[in-house]
Amino acid sequence: MAKQIFQISTFSILLSLVAFAFSEEEDYIFEKSISRKPMDINKEKLSHLSFYWHDIVNGSKPTSMKIVPSPKNTTVFGEIYMIDNALTLGPQLSSKLVGRAQGFYAVTSLNEFTLMNVMNFAFVEGKYNGSTLTILGRNSVIEKVREMAVIGGSGLFRYARGYAKASTYSWNRTTGDANVHYDVYVSHY
Numbered sequence: 647m648a649k650q651i652f653q654i655s656t657f658s659i660l661l662s663l664v665a666f667a668f669s670e671e672e673d674y675i676f677e678k679s680i681s682r683k684p685m686d687i688n689k690e691k692l693s694h695l696s697f698y699w700h701d702i703v704n705g706s707k708p709t710s711m712k713i714v715p716s717p718k719n720t721t722v723f724g725e726i727y728m729i730d731n732a733l734t735l736g737p738q739l740s741s742k743l744v745g746r747a748q749g750f751y752a753v754t755s756l757n758e759f760t761l762m763n764v765m766n767f768a769f770v771e772g773k774y775n776g777s778t779l780t781i782l783g784r785n786s787v788i789e790k791v792r793e794m795a796v797i798g799g800s801g802l803f804r805y806a807r808g809y810a811k812a813s814t815y816s817w818n819r820t821t822g823d824a825n826v827h828y829d830v831y832v833s834h835y
Contacts (some may be wrong), residue, residue, distance in 0.1 A: 695774075695829075695830040696829050698733065698735075698815060700823075705823075709729060711728055713726050729748065729765065730747075731746065746768050750764055760784060760785065763781060778800045779803050779832060780797050799834060807834075
């Protein structure tokens, strides 16, 4: 009987030591509530930005390059273009540069000229210098006005949400170069 008590006590002590060893890990916290004050996100703002997006596919200095050709030569479906397009205050490329549109667009429809745009508007001018807005959405370029989602941002556009309205200002059928006016409405802190 004493032997059994000793074995049970020894087993209990070993089990306690094993449990203690596993509980010695650092305390990691996956989630916790925090105050908005230290992050300076108490007052939400609504901003309207207006600029021109210059997509240059041809010439000696293209800002949009095909990185994935269409799998079939009979259609443009599946083509993907990487972009680093100028964003300017006015419609002329020589107008004041306010940022760059960096990302890609892909031809996503078999039957119409529709793109999926994924891009960051990286601003280089004024109070938004160094801040970005992230745009994602369907862009049916034959429509007069297209709407895409603002899904985030950085810098002064932290916690951004909103929408971007795109309307073609000019498009050169020969070169494929396009100039698109963007009106962006964004809520941010």
